[in-house]
Each structure stands twice: as structure tokens, then as C-alpha cells.
């Protein structure tokens with residue numbers, strides 16, 4: 001079916017979408033669901049005079065409930081799901097040579113589009129796994145809707161993100177897989193994306209006193225996440241999260257303690273490299289931020305002797321914590337600010353008992369009751385995607 005019902009924004013630049021959500025809220029049949037990305041909870045407080053990088057998950061959820069949420073779910077949950085799908089894909093590339101190595105991460109839509117335009121010949125290196133928001137969308141409208149006995153066509157599915165490029169991503173043609181699965185036309189997987197800054201502006205307009213809100217908790221079924229899901233917001237976080245799971249699947253053993261604080265991929269260097277031994281296979285990894293750095297890396301890689309297996313690329317400096325939709329009017333700026341936000345996420349991960357995506361009980365339940373196993377036919381249809389040669393957009 002057609003995938004119309006396009007959100008009212010026509011550019012990837014910051015455009016306020018919450019007035020359209022307020023409009024939808026006037027219809028009492030609509031079911032408002034918010035889904036929050038990892039990096040929102042360590043930056044939102046900055047808009048309300050709190051210390052840079054303060055972890056405000058509980059207040060963020062309370063705010064969304066006050067604004068009219070029926071359910072508040074966590075996109076970190078789908079970060080865990082992404083790790084299961086992307087990690088399984090990596091293992092297949094490593095052990096069955098199904099597709100070329102290295103595998104590139106695919107959760108940053110600005111990077112994906114950059115590769116489609118400037119390096120379309122590398123498309124089959126991109127993981128086919130959708131981003132966490134790309135997985136959260138269809139899973140809410142199928143699995144969650146069914147479990148909660150709600151009509152998916154009444155759901156207004158909203159992602160709250162640090163990222164302006166996500167506004168473009170949710171409008172990609174392939175982001176209407178729930179509708180395809182359910183036989184419903186004109187239904188997008190995710191209906192709106194609002195940024196951290198937009199959420200703060202909305203709250204201020206409603207005169208909500210953010211700092212005095214009492215902590216609330218995510219709703220269940222898609223509200224639980226591991227520490228691996230938390231660190232997705234940091235450059236190097238996707239890599240570290242994937243290694244924790246891939247190592248255990250490959251070796252059948254617990255990830256060693258150094259993979260739970262994997263310093264070689266942490267920090268604010270724009271290109272980081274390391275090697276991990278997994279069952280006798282030396283897995284060479286690289287973690288990069290900035291598309292220019294990624295371009296240089298690709299050119300270098302084509303002629304280098306060293307073989308890489310897994311490469312994480314994020315567009316923004318330091319990863320999504322430094323996304324274009326994050327607060328700007330902060331006490332610290334640049335790397336100092338980024339370091340505060342990064343510490344906010346790693347501290348949270350460190351404080352959790354649940355550190356690995358595959359140990360998340362809600363993820364285990366999702367596979368048991370719905371997707372069956374990573375990369376099953378259903379998972380391939382809903383959670384994976386394909387990429388297009390967009391080099392024509394260069395005008396060549």
C-alpha cells in the first residue's frame with residue numbers, strides 16, 4: 001500500500017512538529033505514544049537550568065505523561081533489539097561470508113544518506129538492520145498494539161530524539177512496514193519526530209515546572225532496556241553494545257569485564273581502532289564520527305592490508321549526545337559539554353545490573369511471542385531494510 005500520511009515537515013532542518021501533535025490530541029480516540037531516544041534524558045534538564053549532562057529519565061517520562069501521553073515507551077528497548085539483529089548479521093558475515101566485511105553500522109540516518117550519495121558502491125557493507133527508531137515504530141504498531149488490544153490506526157507514534165535527521169528518516173519509503181504486515185494503507189511506522197529542544201519549548205509553553213516533577217517510569221512491554229541500550233547515545237556505544245552480545249553468541253561464554261567498560265572505543269577521538277578476539281577470530285573494529293572522517297577511512301580501507309570487520313559511523317561529534325536537536329544554551333560548550341553528557345550515559349550503564357541487550361527480559365519476550373529469533377522472516381520484513389544509490393542527487 002501507499003505510505004502517505006506524511007508528517008507536515010518538508011525539510012530535515014528543525015521545524016516544530018508538536019503543534020500537529022497537539023492537534024491530533026484534540027481527538028480523544030487517538031492514542032498518544034512517546035518513544036524516547038537514549039540522549040534526550042541526559043540533555044533535557046539543561047533547558048531547565050539543571051547541570052549539563054544530568055540524567056533526568058524519570059522527570060522526562062513524567063513530563064511526557066503530563067503533556068498527554070497514554071504510553072511512554074523507551075527507544076533504548078529497540079536499541080537492544082538493534083543489537084540482536086545487527087549482531088546476528090555481523091556473526092553471519094564473519095562465519096558464513098554471507099555479505100562483505102566490514103559491516104558498517106546503520107543507525108545514523110545522516111551517515112546512511114551520505115553513504116548512499118557519496119559511496120553507493122559500499123551499500124552492501126551497511127548493516128541492513130534499521131535504526132532503533134526504525135525498529136521501534138513497526139513494533140509498537142504490531143506487537144505492542146496487539147498485546148494492549150488497541151487499534152494501530154489510532155496510534156500517534158512519536159519519537160523524541162536528539163536528532164534532526166530522524167525527521168527525514170521516518171519518512172523514507174520503507175518505513176511503513178507495520179501497515180504492510182497488517183494490510184493497512186496509509187500508515188507510517190512512526191508518525192512524528194520531535195527533538196529535545198522542541199520538547200523543552202512545548203513544556204515551557206505549557207508552564208510545566210520540569211525540575212519539580214516527580215519521577216515516573218516507562219510502561220512495560222517496550223519500556224525496559226539494558227545498559228548497552230543506554231550507551232547507544234555515545235560515539236562508540238553501538239560498537240561496545242554489539243561486542244557484548246556478539247562475543248557471548250560467538251564464544252558461548254560471558255563477555256569479559258573489559259567488554260563492559262571497553263575503553264578503546266570510548267572518548268572523543270574522531271577515529272578509534274581496536275581488535276577483539278572472539279573464538280579464535282580476531283575482529284578488527286573502528287569507531288568514527290564525522291562523515292568526512294568516514295570518507296577518508298573508506299578510501300584508506302580500500303588499499304590497506306589490514307582487514308576490518310565492523311565499523312561504527314556517527315555523524316555528530318561524540319555521537320547522538322551532540323545531535324542537532326539538543327539544547328544549545330548550556331553552561332559548557334564543545335568537548336566539555338559532550339564529555340558531561342557522555343559521562344551521564346556511561347554512569348547510568350555502570351549503575352545497572354542489566355548490561356547486555358540479549359539479557360533484556362522484554363526483548364526475550366518479544367522474540368518468544370512475535371519475531372521468534374533474530375533475522376527470522378518476520379524480523380527481516382519489519383526490522384531490516386535496503387539502501388538506494390542516491391549518487392544522482394550529486395547532480396553528476
Ligand code: SF4
Pocket residue numbers: 107108109110111162163164165166314315316319320321322323324
Ligand atoms: Fe542524528 Fe547525529 Fe545521532 Fe546521526 S549522530 S543519528 S545525525 S544525532
